[in-house]
Amino acid sequence: QKEVEQDPGPLSVPEGAIVSLNCTYSNSAFQYFMWYRQYSRKGPELLMYTYSSGNKEDGRFTAQVDKSSKYISLFIRDSQPSDSATYLCAMSLYSSASKIIFGSGTRLSIRP
Amino acid sequence: GAVVSQHPSWVICKSGTSVKIECRSLDFQATTMFWYRQFPKQSLMLMATSNEGSKATYEQGVEKDKFLINHASLTLSTLTVTSAHPEDSSFYICRARDRGSTEAFFGQGTRLTVV
Secondary structure, three states, X not given: OOOEEEOOOOEEEEOOOOEEEEEEEOOOOOOEEEEEEEOOOOOOEEEEEEEOOXXXXXXXXXXXXXXXXXXXEEEEOOOOHHHOEEEEEEEEOOOXXXXXXXXXXXXXXXXX | OOOEEEEOOEEEEOOOOOEEEEEEEOOOOEEEEEEEEXXXXXXXXXXXXXXXXXXXXEOOOOOOXXXXXXXXXXXXXXXXXXXXXXXXXXXXXXXXXXOOOOOEEEOOOEEEEEO
């Protein structure tokens, strides 16, 4: 069993839709949860970072962490074609700057 | 924001040759450098972690004699793929941890193709 599971997609939605991306994990010791966006042939960029359980909102993006279920989500509201990318969840035991384990990534396409 | 410059962005080499990839932190000191490999449509897999001035710690299954990592200064780390073979073709990305903060930043990645 992988430490972090993520549906690879691809996921295609119309512009303006709400997108829900999810990951599950097996190690209950993970404390830091991150979402990265990666465009083709580029390095990942950090979108959201959450410590422990709860919600965090930043503009059109909302990250949710449910440690009891070992489940994290990223919601994108009012999706735009420019949001088309691969989204990777990532987790760490100690901090967002230490060793992190990535999910396999979900390829998202927003149709104009 | 902090910048990690990774070079080259892409390289094609012949089988059996060695390739060096550089990562430089341009405006901060990188105490720790993480090196990842990403195969097409797959996630980033951590290869090794290096601290400035120390030997790198390799993840299970990664050959330390094949993937040589040097982190001799706080602003430069290199990954050398020795005796490259077609199966080493991949996207290699570095991630540098800022000494002065709790953040880490990715380089732009290097696409290696071995023919």
